[in-house]
Amino acid sequence: MSWVTQTLSSSLGRKVIMSLTGLFLCSFLIVHVAGNLQLFKGDGGRAFNEYTYFMTHNPLIITVSYLLYTSIIVHASMALILTRHNQDSRPVKYAYAKPEANSPWSSRNMGVLGTVLLIFIVLHMRTFWFEMHFGSVPMAEYDGKEYKDLYTVVVAAFSQLWYVAVYVVCMIALGYHLVHGFKSGFQTLGIRHKKYTPLIEFLGTFVFAIVIPALFAVMPIYMYLKVNGII
Amino acid sequence: MKINLQVWRQKNSNTAGKMVEYKLDNISPDMSFLEMFDVLNVELMHKGEEPVAFDHDCREGICGMCSMYINGRAHGPQTGATTCQLHMRSFSDGDTIVVEPWRARAFPVIKDLVVDRTAFDRVVQAGGYVSVNTGSAPDANEIAISREVAEEAMDAAQCIGCGACVAACKNASAMLFVAAKVSHLAVLPQGKPEHLARAEKMVAQMDEEGFGACSFTGACSVECPKSISLDHIARLNREYLGAKLSSTNV
Ligand code: HEM
Ligand code: SF4
Numbered sequence A: 001m002s003w004v005t006q007t008l009s010s011s012l013g014r015k016v017i018m019s020l021t022g023l024f025l026c027s028f029l030i031v032h033v034a035g036n037l038q039l040f041k042g043d044g045g046r047a048f049n050e051y052t053y054f055m056t057h058n059p060l061i062i063t064v065s066y067l068l069y070t071s072i073i074v075h076a077s078m079a080l081i082l083t084r085h086n087q088d089s090r091p092v093k094y095a096y097a098k099p100e101a102n103s104p105w106s107s108r109n110m111g112v113l114g115t116v117l118l119i120f121i122v123l124h125m126r127t128f129w130f131e132m133h134f135g136s137v138p139m140a141e142y143d144g145k146e147y148k149d150l151y152t153v154v155v156a157a158f159s160q161l162w163y164v165a166v167y168v169v170c171m172i173a174l175g176y177h178l179v180h181g182f183k184s185g186f187q188t189l190g191i192r193h194k195k196y197t198p199l200i201e202f203l204g205t206f207v208f209a210i211v212i213p214a215l216f217a218v219m220p221i222y223m224y225l226k227v228n229g230i231i
Numbered sequence B: 001m002k003i004n005l006q007v008w009r010q011k012n013s014n015t016a017g018k019m020v021e022y023k024l025d026n027i028s029p030d031m032s033f034l035e036m037f038d039v040l041n042v043e044l045m046h047k048g049e050e051p052v053a054f055d056h057d058c059r060e061g062i063c064g065m066c067s068m069y070i071n072g073r074a075h076g077p078q079t080g081a082t083t084c085q086l087h088m089r090s091f092s093d094g095d096t097i098v099v100e101p102w103r104a105r106a107f108p109v110i111k112d113l114v115v116d117r118t119a120f121d122r123v124v125q126a127g128g129y130v131s132v133n134t135g136s137a138p139d140a141n142e143i144a145i146s147r148e149v150a151e152e153a154m155d156a157a158q159c160i161g162c163g164a165c166v167a168a169c170k171n172a173s174a175m176l177f178v179a180a181k182v183s184h185l186a187v188l189p190q191g192k193p194e195h196l197a198r199a200e201k202m203v204a205q206m207d208e209e210g211f212g213a214c215s216f217t218g219a220c221s222v223e224c225p226k227s228i229s230l231d232h233i234a235r236l237n238r239e240y241l242g243a244k245l246s247s248t249n250v
């Protein structure tokens, strides 16, 4: 085995892969949430459609998006390998265990939370990404230029209560995944320092586990209320 | 005190074990947890039954032998203490106390509460040493080491190899132990020359023994009788990654 494959198949190497892909996904969340804020503009979806046009046509963004798809697949596969290996490391379970006495719930349930996220990603990509790339999306025209009207697809999806509910639940799972995941990603890379770790923990908790999931959750709620004439 | 004990009994590594219940009536709150087991064992011997096998040696928190998983926690409800440092006053009259051996693939049960922890020895043998010429003792203060660094090394060196970190971890990961053993040498000048190979070899042996990976739950550090910090795990990660990227071992 070369030193590269040997490193990447060690327990620490596998965690590094988890960490790098996970943190890359975190960086994507910032871009994604910022872009989707266009949904709040009361312009009938023009800003949002222009933004989705940009996201599907800019060569740099297209390149990064392949990296993103790869990251999701690698992160989820590595999660499965690690979780199985970790369970295997204790073949006989304790008759009586009290893990809540020594560790936070989120840190012990990353696999479950991640599975919820994986289901969410599949559902989310089926509704929007698949429709945008392979489905039949109505067209909209702004200043004589044709745009795919993804906004209408978003409106249709978020006018259903069950769909909105699934979104909100999944964003809570995202918050719990990242309240542990973000800081854990840095620990895995050995980045732990008296000066910077408090900042990392603050970002992980406040920005990645609260603000970002909350913004993502507010979008479908807002659209639902608007489409159904409640606000 | 009256105590209701549920203890894991297992004849040897090849037979299946089970929980067995024992009732004790005359337990003093000032007894240590191990003394309570001594009382149980004397009673069992008087009845002609096999006493419960458990590991112990120093009975003062320094040897790390007294592995017991008590009421769902490594070394019981107290933090920063081993089983021998736990006293019956930590429990109430009439309590039921569940006692199990450490559970990990890498720590097979030998008998009752005794597990085989030689996996730790092999991890240390893989690289947890410094190669020096032994001879007459070197001059004290020959190598200047700042107090801060010395403290850091001593904090890590407190690890007594008890295995509570493995027992408490949901992944049965030995990262805190290995991190302590890598750290106490890595921060000192004497440990520097071999630090790349040490991290590589010790992690390889840790994986080989079948311990799990680290999920950073922090359970190890909370349950560690010496409260070894998670800082050392971050250092081990740095040491290992640095070694993999820069050592000449291909
Ligand atoms: C695709 C579905 C996902 C699954 C199955 C999954 C699963 C997991 C699991 C099991 C861990 C813990 C690994 C361990 O304990 O050693 C983890 C860690 C992590 N995840 Fe996810 N996750 C998913 C999606 C995501 C997403 C969408 C993000 C970010 C936006 C993310 C960010 C992270 C981060 C930063 C870590 C920490 C890595 C580390 O501890 O070094 N994950 N994930
Ligand atoms: S790190 Fe702590 S819990 Fe683990 S073996 Fe050392 S002393 Fe015991």
Ligand code: FES
Pocket: B055, B056, B057, B058, B059, B060, B061, B062, B063, B064, B065, B066, B082, B083, B084, B085
């Ligand atoms: S018997 Fe030595 S630490 Fe408990």
